Amino acid sequence: GEDVEQSLFLSVREGDSSVINCTYTDSSSTYLYWYKQEPGAGLQLLTYIFSNMDMKQDQRLTVLLNKKDKHLSLRIADTQTGDSAIYFCAESLKEGYSTLTFGKGTMLLVSP
Amino acid sequence: KAGVTQTPRYLIKTRGQQVTLSCSPISGHRSVSWYQQTPGQGLQFLFEYFSETQRNKGNFPGRFSGRQFSNSRSEMNVSTLELGDSALYLCASSTDRDNSPLHFGNGTRLTVT
Numbered sequence: 001g002e003d004v005e006q007s008l009f010l011s012v013r014e015g016d017s018s019v020i021n022c023t024y025t026d027s028s029s030t031y032l033y034w035y036k037q038e039p040g041a042g043l044q045l046l047t048y049i050f051s052n053m054d055m056k057q058d059q060r061l062t063v064l065l066n067k068k069d070k071h072l073s074l075r076i077a078d079t080q081t082g083d084s085a086i087y088f089c090a091e092s093l094k095e096g097y098s099t100l101t102f103g104k105g106t107m108l109l110v111s112p
Numbered sequence: 113k114a115g116v117t118q119t120p121r122y123l124i125k126t127r128g129q130q131v132t133l134s135c136s137p138i139s140g141h142r143s144v145s146w147y148q149q150t151p152g153q154g155l156q157f158l159f160e161y162f163s164e165t166q167r168n169k170g171n172f173p174g175r176f177s178g179r180q181f182s183n184s185r186s187e188m189n190v191s192t193l194e195l196g197d198s199a200l201y202l203c204a205s206s207t208d209r210d211n212s213p214l215h216f217g218n219g220t221r222l223t224v225t
Contacts, residue, residue, distance in 0.1 A: 033213060042116075042202055043216040088155065098145045098206055098214060099168050102155035 006089055006103035013111055018076040020106045022089030025070060029091040032065060033100065034074045037086045046074070046087075076108075084110045113139060116217035118203050124223045130191040133220045137184050137205030143167075144186040145214060146178060149200040158201075161186055162208060190222075198224045 003025045012018045024032070030051050035043040049056045049063045049072075056063045062075040076083055086107050090100040117136040125131050137144050145168075146158040157170040161180035178188040184205075190197055200221050204214035 031213070035216070040218075042118075042218040043204075045213050045215060048213050090155075098143050098160045098162075098204070098208070099157050099170075100145075100147075100155075100214060101157075104154045 004089055004091055004101050004103040006087075006106045008104065009107050009109070011109045011111065012079050014079060014081055016079055018079045018083070018108055018110075020074045020076075020087050020089075020108065022072040022074075022103055023070055024072065024089070024091045024101075026091060026093060026101075027067075027070065028093055031092045032063075032072050033088075033090040033092070034061075034063065035088045035090060035102075037088065037105070043088065079108075079110050081110045081112060084108055116203055116205050116215055118201075118217040118220050120220060121218065122221045122223075124225065125193050126225055127193055127195060129193050130189060131193060131222060132187055132189045133201055133203075133222070135186045135188075135203030135205075135217060137186070137203075138215055141205035141207050141215075142184050143206045143208040144180055144184060145204045145206075146186070146188050147202045147204065147216075148172075149202060149219070150198075155202070158188065193224045195224050198222060 006022045033048040034046040060077045064073045086105040088105045089103040119134045143162045145160040149155045160168040164180045175191045180186045200219045202219045204216045206212040
């Protein structure tokens with residue numbers, strides 16, 4: 001079955017690193033995604049990783065994938081107040097690249 | 113390049129009515145997917161269209177339907193609205209190549225009273 005779980009809330013201080021964690025259950029996942037949602041807006045694609053990769057870095061963002069434990073994390077370096085938002089982890093399956101299963105989202109609050 | 117455009121941004125309807133939401137994908141994107149977002153259920157997949165054909169469908173009642181036109185624009189329709197249909201409806205498009213992620217629009221906020 002498909003299930004993606006995330007912690008609901010994370011609070012950090014500006015300048016610190018943030019780490020948002022996600023676990024998924026379907027071992028046939030092909031791509032894993034991180035999306036950001038600000039109030040009143042849609043989903044903004046942050047980054048994604050193919051399931052045969054361990055790590056991907058994109059500027060302040062680092063994605064780590066532990067396929068054995070089905071664990072995905074997103075690290076945001078030098079977190080800014082503008083990073084405050086809800087972050088969603090999502091997985092897609094080989095049968096449907098456009099069919100994503102999302103976690104419930106992690107609300108990141110960055111305080112000055 | 114323009115992003116995914118959804119219209120209208122906000123809608124207020126009464127129980128029992130029907131509603132049509134519109135989505136224009138990113139130019140060159142042929143796959144369009146629809147998702148429903150509610151506080152209780154989170155983000156749930158409704159359906160996906162590619163080349164004017166529904167390719168995948170989520171677990172929603174038949175009151176939810178959609179279609180895609182030859183220019184890849186898509187509409188979704190909800191008939192006999194219920195209070196529980198109040199949600200943010202998000203459209204996403206992709207090129208449908210293996211490494212093509214979904215790009216979402218800003219959504220249509222539907223309120224059913």
